[in-house]
Amino acid sequence: MRADEERSASPTPVQKGLVPQVAAQIGDRIDSGEFGHGDQLPPLNTIAATYNVSRATASAAIELLITDGRVSRPRNRRAVVGTHVDPVVPPSVTLGAQRVAAQIIADIDSGELAAGDPLHVNMIATTYRVEDGIARAAIEILVADGRAVRLPNRPATVSSAQDVSETEWTAGDFSPGAFVRINAGTWHEVVQVDGRGMSVACDESHRYEQSGTSLYRQPAARPLLTLGFEQVREKLTGFQARARFPDAYAADAVQRPRRKKGRTRLAATSMSSAEVWRWRIGDIDYTATWDHPGGWSTTEAPVANAGAVQILIDDQQVTQLRVIGPTRFVEQVHNQVRDFVEEQARAFAEGGDAAVAVFLASE
Structure with a gap:
């Protein structure tokens, strides 16, 4: 085909029937935490290849998510999770979300939910028997009321009584190198300060753990989290942070690993005594x-024998995955499960259910 003919050729049409399906599957990945708030979505070519649709269809699916308020498109950038413009919310969703938020607050006050517990959209939807949209709106109500807190790339968590500060901070109270706490157990190094707020480190690759506390370091970390002064609950100077969290400054400080991502949707849920993953093959x-093994929530040292992950179909065990090596972080187990799921998906792609059965039998 000549170049002028190529330019005049009609573009690939939008596969209209597939647009809602692709948008829903991307929405599921957002709800599962695979794409966190502020994350860029993959390029259109990648989305098109992942869901076996045209690039135009992938673009239309993103536009549908933007219309629904699930993602936004900053100028000259790929679409990102979250939006700075509140979508139009039907009154029924608002009323349902207020009811669910009230129930969650009651569960927090009764001790059913504890400070730091994650608030996953799919978990709330299942527990309180509502649609995902109502669950998502309920979380926003809790965050706005200070009963939950949210960091980029992580689900909202239940806040604690310590997450309320009556101090009226100003720019003069902070300087680069200091640390601020915005929720229970998490500190961030201050990178920049101006008259309206500050930017702090929040890169998961520079997150350190000590005594149940997370400490984000590295002044050059990207991405940065922007905070208003009113969000700060407590502050430490750099000297105070070094004295309080020596492990985070040690040469052999253990960094929390990142969660692996893959082509197969993997929904993860954290509970007080266990971790649960769900996925579909075929x-x-x-x-x-x-x-969780004994002492998991109380020890700082890695657990030598972390047991095994049970793989189930309809509550019947089909195999188990032995957790490899000393284990200190949930992400280590998650990544082993992710590798298992991707291998299983490859077996299905090559030989269908029969190949998966052989794969499970070999584990």
Whole structure:
């Protein structure tokens, strides 16, 4: 085909029937935490290849998510999760969200939910028997009321009584190198300060753990989290932080690993005594459960024998995945599950259910 003919050729049409499906699948990945608030979505070519649709269809799916308020498109950038413009919310959703938020607050006050517990959209939707949109709106109400807190790339969590500060901070109270706390157990190094607020480190690759506390370091970390002064609950000077969290400054400080991502949707849920993952291969839904080993919530040292992840179909165990090596972070177990799921998906792509059965039998 000549170049002038190529330019005049009609573009690939939008596969209208697939647009809602692709948008829903991307929305599921957002709800599962695979794409966190502020994350860029993959390029259109990648989305098109992942869901086996045209680039125009992928673009239309993103536009549908933008219309729904799930993502936004900053100028000259790919679409990102979250939006700075509040979508139009039907009154029924608002009323349902207020009811669910009230129930969650009651569960927090009764001790059913504890400070730091994650508030996943799919978990709330299942527990309180509502649609995802109502669950998502309920979380926003809790965040606005200070009963929950949210960091980029992580689900909202239940806040604690310590997450309320009556101090009226100003720019003069902070300087680069200091640390601020905006929720229970998480500190961020201050990178920049101006008259309206500050930018702080929040890169997961520079997150350190000590005594149940997370400390984000590295002044050059990207991305940065922007805070208003009113969001700060407590502050430390750099000297105070070094004295309080020596492990984070040690040469052999252990960094929390990142969660691996893959082509297969993997929904993860954290509970007080276990971790649960769900995914689908072909027409079969799988569940994996890992019970926290003894001392998991109290020890700082890695657990030598972290047990095994049970792989289930319809509550019946089909195999188990032995957790490899000393384990200190949930992400280590998550990444082993992710590798298992991707291998299983490859087996299905190559030989269908029969190949998956052989794969499970070999584990």
